[in-house]
Amino acid sequence: MAFSSSDTRMQSKATYYFWVGVFIIFMLSVFSGTYFATLKVDYVWRWYRVPQYFFFKDHVEIRSEIQGDVAKIDRREKETVVYISGDGEQAKYTLPAGSLRVAEKDFIYPGDILGFYEKWKVGILLDGLWLTLKVSVVGIVIGIIIGLFAGLARISANPAFKWTAITYVELIRGSPLLVQIFIWYFVIGTVVNTMLAGKGFGQLPPIWFGVAALAFFAGAYVAEIVRAGIQSIHRGQTEAARSLGMTYAQNMRHVILPQAFRRIFPPLAGQFISLIKDSSLLGIIAIRELTKATREVVTTSLQPFELWFMCALLYLVLTFSLSMFLQYLERRTIT
Amino acid sequence: MIDVKNVSKFFYVPHEVKALNNVSCKIEVGEVVVVIGPSGSGKSTLLRCLNRLEVADEGHIFVDGIDIMNRKTDINKARAEMGMVFQSFNLFPHKTTLENVTLAQVVVRKRSADGAREKAMALLSKVGIPDKANVYPDRLSGGQQQRVAIARALAMDPKVMLFDEPTSALDPEMIGEVLDVMQTLAREGMTMIVVSHEMGFAREVADRVFFMDHGAIVEEGTPDTLFNNPRHERTKLFLSQIL
Numbered sequence: 001m002a003f004s005s006s007d008t009r010m011q012s013k014a015t016y017y018f019w020v021g022v023f024i025i026f027m028l029s030v031f032s033g034t035y036f037a038t039l040k041v042d043y044v045w046r047w048y049r050v051p052q053y054f055f056f057k058d059h060v061e062i063r064s065e066i067q068g069d070v071a072k073i074d075r076r077e078k079e080t081v082v083y084i085s086g087d088g089e090q091a092k093y094t095l096p097a098g099s100l101r102v103a104e105k106d107f108i109y110p111g112d113i114l115g116f117y118e119k120w121k122v123g124i125l126l127d128g129l130w131l132t133l134k135v136s137v138v139g140i141v142i143g144i145i146i147g148l149f150a151g152l153a154r155i156s157a158n159p160a161f162k163w164t165a166i167t168y169v170e171l172i173r174g175s176p177l178l179v180q181i182f183i184w185y186f187v188i189g190t191v192v193n194t195m196l197a198g199k200g201f202g203q204l205p206p207i208w209f210g211v212a213a214l215a216f217f218a219g220a221y222v223a224e225i226v227r228a229g230i231q232s233i234h235r236g237q238t239e240a241a242r243s244l245g246m247t248y249a250q251n252m253r254h255v256i257l258p259q260a261f262r263r264i265f266p267p268l269a270g271q272f273i274s275l276i277k278d279s280s281l282l283g284i285i286a287i288r289e290l291t292k293a294t295r296e297v298v299t300t301s302l303q304p305f306e307l308w309f310m311c312a313l314l315y316l317v318l319t320f321s322l323s324m325f326l327q328y329l330e331r332r333t334i335t
Numbered sequence: 336m337i338d339v340k341n342v343s344k345f346f347y348v349p350h351e352v353k354a355l356n357n358v359s360c361k362i363e364v365g366e367v368v369v370v371i372g373p374s375g376s377g378k379s380t381l382l383r384c385l386n387r388l389e390v391a392d393e394g395h396i397f398v399d400g401i402d403i404m405n406r407k408t409d410i411n412k413a414r415a416e417m418g419m420v421f422q423s424f425n426l427f428p429h430k431t432t433l434e435n436v437t438l439a440q441v442v443v444r445k446r447s448a449d450g451a452r453e454k455a456m457a458l459l460s461k462v463g464i465p466d467k468a469n470v471y472p473d474r475l476s477g478g479q480q481q482r483v484a485i486a487r488a489l490a491m492d493p494k495v496m497l498f499d500e501p502t503s504a505l506d507p508e509m510i511g512e513v514l515d516v517m518q519t520l521a522r523e524g525m526t527m528i529v530v531s532h533e534m535g536f537a538r539e540v541a542d543r544v545f546f547m548d549h550g551a552i553v554e555e556g557t558p559d560t561l562f563n564n565p566r567h568e569r570t571k572l573f574l575s576q577i578l
Contacts, residue, residue: 239388240425240484244439244491245415254438258429 043305050306053123053297061116066091070106082114128293129314135207135289136276139214143275144268146215147222152252154227165223172220177213178281184213185285210282218275225267229260269326273319280315290314336526337362337385337495342394344380344550354380355391356550367527369537369558372547373573378530381547382497385528386410386417399494415443418488422500424480426472426487432459433468436487444491451490458486462516478509482516489520496520498529534578538562546570 038045068086080100084091086108095115102114150168153161172180189209196203233256241251283292294311298304337360344355355377362368370378383389385396387403387410396403401413426435436455440446446454459465462482464475472480481501488496498517502510514536521527521540531537537544537558544561546554546569554561554570562578565571 234423234425236421236423236425237427240419240421240427240487241439242411243386243388243414243417243419244487245411245413245443246439247411250442254442255427259427262429 038305045306046303047306049301049303050310053125053301053307055120055126056123058119058121059116060119062093062095062114063110064091064093064108064112064114065110066108067110068108070102070104070108073100073102073104080115084108124288124293124297125290125310125314128288128290129318131287131293132276132279132289132291132315133318135211135214135282135287136272136279138211139279140218140272140275142211142215143218143222143271146219147226150219150223151226151230154223155230169220169223172217173224177217177278178284180217181210181213181281181285184209184216188212206285207282207287210285210287214275214279214282217278218271221271222268225264225271226260229264230256232263233259265326265330269323269330272326273323276319276322277315336364336366336399337528338395338397339381339385340395340397342381342384342391342396344377344384344389344391344393353550355384357394358550358552359394360545360552360555362526362528364526365524366542367521367525367540368529368543368545369541370528370530370545370547371532371534371537371573372545372553376547377550378547379499380550382419382499382528382530385495385497386414386419388419411443415439415491416494418485418491418493418496420481420484420488420496420498420501422503424472424477424484424504426480426484428472431469431471432464432475432483435472435483436490439487440490454490455486458489459483461489461519462486463512476509477505478512481505481509481513485513485516485520495526495528498527498531500530500532502531502533532577534562546573548573 064084066084066086066089068084068089068091070082071085072083074081074083075097078097080095080097082093082095082100082102084093093114096117099115099117101116102108102112108114150165153165154169156162156165185206189204189206193203237255237259238251241255246254279289280291282289283295286292288296290311294307298307301307339358339360342355342358343353346352346354358377358381370381372378380389384391385398385403391404394404398413399416401416402408403410403413426432427438430438433452433455436458437448437451440451440454441448444451456465456468459468462485464479464482467475467479467483472483475483485496485501501517502513505513510533514533517527517529517536518540529536529541539558541558543555544558545552546561546565546567548569554565554567561570562574565574
């Protein structure tokens with residue numbers, strides 16, 4: 001039976017479709033139940049207000065920078081050019097046609113509105129989504145580098161390397177990411193920025209510490225993934241490579257890591273996806289990634305239901321499309 | 336060529352065992368030595384101590400004048416002079432047959448890619464599988480894999496070849512093809528140490544046979560004397576069990 005190859009108990013087509021129906025009814029009742037429950041608390045859904053947080057039309061006013069008379073107004077097909085001449089200075093402003101607010105001979109003070117134009121701008125949610133993606137990518141790239149070395153150190157015979165790696169991994173995995181972010185920002189951040197200020201340098205923005213927290217957090221998990229991947233390669237591979245005269249580094253570079261990478265790739269991809277979700281904690285140190293952006297919009301718009309669902313959906317879009325892409329990469333590199 | 340002096344080696348896991356007990360032997364250039372003995376007698380350990388895959392605890396080992404057990408010796412340089420063939424082949428599964436044979440030439444011997452490829456093709460022809468150059472090891476039979484492993488070791492132009500039970504993991508019908516390659520090698524004057532259960536090969540190819548038991552070389556001699564007139568009781572018992 002093609003439709004239930006993994007489940008031999010599903011005997012007939014009718015039973016199968018009956019349970020598919022049960023699933024659909026269950027899902028519908030969950031969603032409609034939620035909807036009607038919100039109606040009971042007099043929540044008014046206003047989905048139409050959400051798109052403005054993705055893209056919106058910004059109203060930009062054009063103001064005069066000098067004082068003087070409007071000397072001439074040149075009306076062209078699509079734009080209007082306003083010439084202002086004041087006490088020994090001239091200025092020229094180009095406005096979109098139809099937005100003109102002044103007439104010839106008007107006396108203009110600096111800061112007076114001459115006209116306006118409209119411009120499409122990227123909204124705060126999309127900005128936050130982009131920042132989330134950026135910090136996650138930078139975090140995982142640095143995390144993989146840290147994790148690679150920590151993983152190699154973890155299986156080293158040298159106790160200094162080995163115990164450093166164990167301490168690092170246990171400390172990071174044993175404490176909440178939120179606490180680590182606080183430590184990175186409020187402890188390490190304060191120390192570093194105070195020292196920089198003492199030397200006359202500028203301050204590092206919070207995002208540096210946020211990314212560092214994510215990278216070191218991911219690095220600990222990557223280290224364990226790398227360790228398991230390397231240890232899963234048969235000892236005979238190392239023996240063969242070393243017996244040919246290869247050094248430790250040559251063996252790793254040419255024999256062990258290329259094989260280990262194929263096994264490491266799927267859990268590494270999973271780590272990346274969970275890092276995207278973990279980056280939602282960065283809002284706590286004033287990094288306006290997706291979650292923080294949503295929180296800001298909620299406080300101004302008072303539409304929490306739509307926005308939090310939208311926020312979850314955006315994370316889902318990010319993680320799901322990423323997992324599809326990584327699966328595609330995996331198929332391409334491994335076969 | 337190879338000089339082993341009073342070498343001992345202990346294993347502590349799972350329990351303390353003296354894997355090699357005060358072993359001494361000398362092997363000359365061009366000699367073919369086959370090491371036989373029951374399992375756990377220390378044959379493989381002795382072989383693996385020669386290129387320091389296992390570190391011996393006591394004694395001295397010299398290969399071509401190089402002090403193997405001295406920590407200051409550049410062991411990678413010494414290993415490049417000793418080819419090793421394993422029971423489980425240990426080909427690199429992510430590389431093609433050709434790449435398996437060229438990798439160490441380029442990485443260790445710093446040969447050019449073209450030179451390495453030429454050498455590899457010549458060796459693959461020698462072991463009889465030039466047509467499998469661009470195939471991955473999982474597409475080869477056990478016998479073919481082991482022949483590639485021999486070619487891989489030979490590509491380094493070693494002075495000694497160490498064989499650690501090269502035919503034990505093979506199906507019976509494939510043993511012959513591997514032994515043929517080894518026999519050719521022996522005839523060309525390669526110094527070889529072979530840990531093996533192939534008594535026919537030992538009789539035909541070996542200059543000397545070592546019989547090991549409980550970490551010691553109990554008896555050594557030409558194949559003729561060792562197989563036909565063993566002096567020690569343990570040798571007699573072992574031969575009677577396997578022949």
